[in-house]
Amino acid sequence: MRKVALKLAYLGTEFYGFQRQPNLRTVEGKLLEALQKVGLINNLGQANYSLAGRTDRGVHALGNVVSFRTDQELIINQINDLLPQDMRILGSARVPLGFKARYAHKRHYRYVLAKPPLEEEWETDKMEEAACLMEGTHNFLNFSRRNERNPIRRVDTVKITPHNQVYLVDVVGESFLWNMVRKMVAVLLSVGKDELEVEDVQKFLDPQYKAAISPLPPESLILMDVFYQGLQFKEDEYACSRFLQALNDECYNHQRMVASTEEMIRTLSSD
Secondary structure, eight states, rough: OOEEEEEEOOOGGGGOSSOOOOTTOOOOOOOHHHHHHTTTOOOOHHHTTTEOOOOOOOOEEEEEEEEESSSSOOOOHHTTTTSSSTTTEEEEEOOOOOOOOOOOOOOEEEEEOOOOSSSSSHHHHHHHHHHHHHHHEEEGGGGGGGSSSEEEEEEEEEEEEEEEEEEEEEEESSSTTTHHHHHHHHHHHHHTTTTTOHHHHHHHTTTSSOOOOOOOOOGGGGEEEEEEETOOOOHHHHHHHHHHHHHHHHHHHHHHHHHHHHHHHHHHHHH
């Protein structure tokens, strides 16, 4: 008996989230189906199956992690051949039998903020000031559901980086509440647009103050990586190249749609 951890990447666009659901296309559903077909898992309970994060519908990942016990030899591309093109196992690691993927040391999320062309410039200095207030240990009750049993979380870093035509918001911490990252970025964006003041962030971190924060869309959120102390994954170059090709195809399809939309805008604007 051995225990393995798998690093999983996927485009969340066509999935109904990570967690398996009856009659719906989910990342976990497709993964477990493939693992069972190759004989790596027969019974989830006996396999001591565990996962790092249940990402929402539309959220992407480059480094989600699952772990399980198995008697069989692991061949990554044998599993990948049974997976759809928009998800891939990128690497694996042998782990102790007591290892559970859910107990990660750090998780890294990245939200990609695209500024509309005609919108006024954002107050990035204020956004960075607000981001600093979110770092550290706080009660994030207002950034999730009001019925959270333990809303105390430690956020190590919240960093905003301009990159070409977008802003990358990187959030790193041990664990996050449901919708927490998307609500954090929503508040930062509102500060940047002068819809909120930096001081409002301090209010939102007070559980006695009730704030209704709408999360930003999930399609711009990426689970970049999940880290474990003393654990290094061995990446599979062929699997990475196949997934990179799938990403390039997806990007090209979006570019074609954008080009058509821009042409319609140009035509209407010239009339």
